[in-house]
Amino acid sequence: MSAQPVQPATPTTDLPIEPRVPERPALEGLEERWDARWNQAQTYRFDTGATRDRVYSIDTPPPTVSGSLHVGHVFSYTHTDIVARYQRMAGKQVFYPMGWDDNGLPTERRVQNYYGVRCDPSLPYEPGFVPPHDGDAKSVKAADQVPVSRRNFVELCERLSGEDEKQFEALWRRLGLSIDWSQTYQTIGSSARAASQRAFLRNLARGEVYQAEAPTLWDVTFRTAVAQAELEDRVTPGAYHRIGFHSLAADKPVYIETTRPELLPACVALVAHPDDARYQPLFGTTVRTPLFDVEVPVVAHRLAEPDKGSGIAMICTFGDVTDVVWWRELHLPTRAILGWDGRLLANPPLGLDSPGGRAVYDEIAGKTPFSARARLVELLGESGDLVGAPTPITHPVKFFEKGDRPLEIVTTRQWYIRNGGLDGGVRAALLARGRELRWYPDFMRVRYENWVEGLTSDWLISRQRFFGVPFPVWYPLDDDGAPDYAQPLAASESSLPVDPSSDTPPGYSPSQRGMPGGFVGDPDVMDTWATSSLTPEIAGGWSTDSDLFARVFPMDLRPQAQDIIRTWLFATVVRSHLEFNSLPFANAAISGFILDPDRKKMSKSKGNVVTPMGLLERHGSDAVRYWAASARLGTDAEFSEGQMKIGRRLAIKLLNASKFALGFLTEGGPRLSPEAVTEPLDRACLAALAEVVERSGAALAEYDHTRALELTETFFWTFCDNYIELIKDRVHGRAGEVAAASARAALGLALDAVLRLFAPFLPFATEEVWSWWHQGSVHLASWPSGGNLREAAAGATRDALDAAGAVLTALRKVKSEAKVSMRAEIESAEIGVPSALFAAADSAHGDIAAAGRTRVLTLTPTNADTPTIIAATLA
């Protein structure tokens, strides 16, 4: 994406230079200026020569390019950037790539709507294809979309994604993400397809993927199988229909209650709980289905719930996943009636033989379940088998998360990856991986464990779609032209990526496609998670750049949202566990969501929608980052422009305080010599800062950015409001040159450290100030050293700073109560100081008196907790 540089940017020196401070420092324009400079200087470029122990690698979430970025993205990507910037300053080479997710249904739909085309893998590639529309083809009906080959479709996708990527990159740059823009990938790109197919082939060779013909949850709109991870329950209205089955063993009908009477022709048994005395006499007998007159057994199973409906249920093939369990465990026959299109099959199922039953089935064949139900309810009413009126209820129904019609269950041949859903050993190993991974916050681990423990099937990775990564396999055709699915023909790894719909398997010629004795390509594509579960491998250059891969894999960090732990995180762990027998990353940082209770009100009154770029322009990027940084990982945060204003104020304060401090460092270059710091107050300030440096760095190393920011911010306000005020007189030289030099050196040392401390949070303001008096970037400077500051403090504690600040507060209170200006002079004051603080306060006596404009200041030890005003006389 970015041009290749001649050589990696040299980490430039951060030696101080003669400060050049603007007359009126401002935040405006800093984003454009510094983004351009960082880009030009390759500030964030990953050094591909760094050894693994010096590398910190991040498995960045690839945003879906067909969607749009919102404040939630700004929020969580800022958290990651803070980590990246801290690790870089802590001495690591940071591998911080960016991926674009353009694989999957959202992109497929967007390409269709944008260009007016649809993907048809049976078509040949058409070089130079020009789509019928370019920009708005939403009104084009599905039937009028121009069919194109898969390769053409993928090309259009890449073209469209390219536009989105530019906008996304512009936003990330504006936000100040320190991404290495030479490291980008697309999930539908060639290398991602190759990686996805390579991983599949290796799984296949080791027996970790397999095909099975089995009942599968099926979306009738998209006409594709759906995986367990993509399901969601929606509470949906329905109705219990009480229907009588004719019993040969009992003298009256057996009543079941069902919400899906249209599945009556698919009924293969009735089931009740083995302990249910009402139905025990019927176990082992048979009943006949109403209307269809099919003889079915009455069976017992522990999953039948006595208090649900009438306590006895009909088992159909297949109405729900419980039916599948019953069917499998009780070895029942199959009477499928639903087709891939979600309509009832044209022909009645096996065993539906009576002329009367066939006549009824003919009436509903080809109908949707909805209309078949309506007709059957009529017929059941007429025959007297339906008792009373249906009882309306609401109940949870399974949906594809992107679909809007209930899922059906259809028997199909699919590919599965063994993920522990059916294998206790694999499951235990994956649970162990979950414990091996360090989670931030730790309780998110439970979501992983709950999910793995609740798996009921292997991971279904095939989708009956056209756009996506195809399975790199073909099937030999026998002499009758029937495929032999048991003997798939695998592509060679060196040929990847392949498209079996247009490429030819090894050992065959193109003319043998579809011919007896020839071959046919696997028509399906992989689930999008089957590819995005390989982001560490794709970004890290697995099998394409083994040198890079060895330096970055396993990654150090996976940042991601909490709602895709069961999908993205778990799937990535599965693939890495199978391929490398390791975790794909050592740490997982889980972000919370953004809550916006006032969004409606805000939009209404202001008449505009909150877009990320608008926020950045309105408040400044540092301000928005400050808001994001003030929320902890894993915690939902309130969208708060008020918090952004506070961040903005902080950034401006930083500019102004820096301007003040640097004003005293202009002559003869900045003075950062620790030996010059001799005054107790100055030493105390540096001692306090040393502690902040150490605690803040420790917090960032543990992904606790809120703590780090809070520590730094608290120190900074004390620094501005108390320390600077206390030394103002002295730094001007009114207490002599030695005392002035001490203050100036301390100011310089403190400012230097404070800028580094704030750099991960406020990259623009800190870089701006840094440039006033340093060569190079603050973002390539090292994290400040607490030890150096302690050395300059020469054994002092922070007590003098705290004590002097507290006494100064007392003097300010004198003026505040007298309602006079803080500049007003006090003739004389006697302040009682807690004994424990007395020596510390007394050591800064001159500074306090000067800052408090008190001609005669007397400090007296007392037993009170805080300094108290004993006597004061205004001048």
Added chain:
RNA sequence: GGGCGCGUAGCUCAGUUGGCAGAGCAGCUCCCUUACAAGGAGCAGGUCACAGGUUCAAGUCCUGUUGCGCCCACCA
């Protein structure tokens, strides 16, 4: 039905191994301009959801209750 998280000042939230309840914002009273009015000083404001228990001592640990949010769960 199971699990996880949360409940602290008007609002948003800190509160570490139990040791005198904190910050910011909002509010109130003041101070204008020699780094900064997108500034500064001061003040006021809490039954730590509720009920038990452990302890010299509980916002913090244990048990239960309750409210809110999220995740999972088997559609008869």
